[in-house]
Amino acid sequence: MKAIYNNILRSISEDKKGLAVLIDPDKMIVEKASGFIEKVNQSIATHIFVGGSTVDDHTTEILVAQIKKHSHLPIVLFPGDVSQITNHADALLFLSLISGDNPDYLIGKHIKAVSKLRDSSLEVIPTGYILIENGKQTSVERVTQTKPLSRENAQIIVDTAKAGALLGMKLMYLEAGSGALEPVPNEIISFVKLELNIPLIVGGGIRSKQQLNEAYDAGADLVVIGTAFENDEAFFEELKAQ
Numbered sequence: 001m002k003a004i005y006n007n008i009l010r011s012i013s014e015d016k017k018g019l020a021v022l023i024d025p026d027k028m029i030v031e032k033a034s035g036f037i038e039k040v041n042q043s044i045a046t047h048i049f050v051g052g053s054t055v056d057d058h059t060t061e062i063l064v065a066q067i068k069k070h071s072h073l074p075i076v077l078f079p080g081d082v083s084q085i086t087n088h089a090d091a092l093l094f095l096s097l098i099s100g101d102n103p104d105y106l107i108g109k110h111i112k113a114v115s116k117l118r119d120s121s122l123e124v125i126p127t128g129y130i131l132i133e134n135g136k137q138t139s140v141e142r143v144t145q146t147k148p149l150s151r152e153n154a155q156i157i158v159d160t161a162k163a164g165a166l167l168g169m170k171l172m173y174l175e176a177g178s179g180a181l182e183p184v185p186n187e188i189i190s191f192v193k194l195e196l197n198i199p200l201i202v203g204g205g206i207r208s209k210q211q212l213n214e215a216y217d218a219g220a221d222l223v224v225i226g227t228a229f230e231n232d233e234a235f236f237e238e239l240k241a242q
């Protein structure tokens with residue numbers, strides 16, 4: 001079954017953009033999740049992503065089970081570590097951090113994940129993950145011990161994305177980092193989009209409807225927002241489904 005990925009492809013063919021609300025299990029109190037999820041359900045969100053840089057064992061599993069009770073949106077794991085893989089979700093972004101040179105995040109953690117995935121029904125989506133500098137150090141940089149790509153060198157970013165696509169990755173994720181001061185520049189999104197024919201995800205530092213629409217106009221197929229909703233749930237009001 002490749003339902004989630006095929007749905008993303010279908011949305012693109014119908015000119016529909018996606019919005020993933022990112023929930024960090026480390027920051028969401030499970031008992032309070034239902035109220036938050038209710039707001040997600042009433043918004044234009046198309047996906048719920050779950051993941052964080054550092055999360056206690058089993059926290060993700062408990063949270064995903066709780067979200068499942070309250071939403072029909074697809075739940076996609078966006079894990080910072082192997083321990084965050086749970087069969088309760090619908091799909092897994094099998095992320096390879098191709099902007100960095102840490103073998104653990106290029107292939108090492110993936111090997112460790114296999115024993116968990118062998119008997120799992122999770123849809124596994126190979127995803128190239130590209131960290132782009134945003135003005136401050138982010139937790140991805142700290143945890144993975146890799147440097148982000150410079151936002152001044154668009155060609156390297158494009159070539160990195162293209163290399164990931166040539167390796168067979170099915171999604172490309174341009175990441176400025178959670179709580180980034182500056183989102184991925186729109187020119188970089190456009191430039192990468194021109195070269196790729198796989199879906200493009202963009203996230204990090206997007207905190208207004210205008211920035212969201214600019215990312216869409218530049219070529220993002222799916223935008224991920226976490227911090228802006230964590231900081232102010234009133235933001236959902238601006239993104240209500242019609």
Ligand code: 1GP
Nearest residue numbers: 179203204205225226227
């Ligand atoms: C982080 O791209 C996501 O991995 C979302 O970032 O929390 O800044 O919205 P924000």
